[in-house]
Amino acid sequence: MTITSIVPVDKRKCKVFVDEGFAFVLYRGEIGRLGLEEGGTLSEELYRQIETELLNRRARERSVDLLKASDKSESQIRSRLEEDGFPQPVIDRTIALLKKHRYVDDEAFARRYVENGGARKSRRQLAYELRQKGVDSELVDQALREAAPPEEETVRRLVQKKVGNPGELSREELQKLYAFLGRKGYSYEVIRRVIGEICDEYQ
Secondary structure: OEEEEEEEOOOOEEEEEEOOEEEEEEEHHHHHHOOOOOOOEOOHHHHHHHHHHHHHHHHHHHHHHHHHHOOOOHHHHHHHHHHOOOOHHHHHHHHHHHHHOOOOOHHHHHHHHHHHHOOOOOHHHHHHHHHHOOOOHHHHHHHHHHHOOOHHHHHHHHHHHHOOOHHHOOHHHHHHHHHHHHHOOOOHHHHHHHHHHHHHHHO
């Protein structure tokens, strides 16, 4: 294959394109050391060598760094590796290795996310956020069934933290409380029932 262009990404890295399209991102020093230049030939053997000796290792290290920073779904790791310019075969191999060693496990990720956020977020909000992170809907539903606390408990905690006794609120303040909880994804029926129960307890 022919190297059609080498485009700087920043001061240290460049994107390498071949006649079949984008190939990979390398450091400028690596491009010089490997003798890659526009109009030159990139043999299949050298391409595989670059993948094996440079990109596979780099993608693994990048993934581990991302996971050290914060828990992430498979889709999030894939997206970051794509943004960093790793070829799809390298990404696929990296994800397969991470899943094999359970560094990436969307089922466990979804459960942890629900356990950590369930005390302050509605099921609807948790489901939306997990789907935004690329977690499969079935895994989201499973995590909510198994790990989310009853929404009444969460609403009660939020109400008592925010206002204490809702029975002392004015009509306008009560409407604002309903709106606040509604924006968090709780249904009107759950909000009404919990607020009614708390008001009864203060009487």
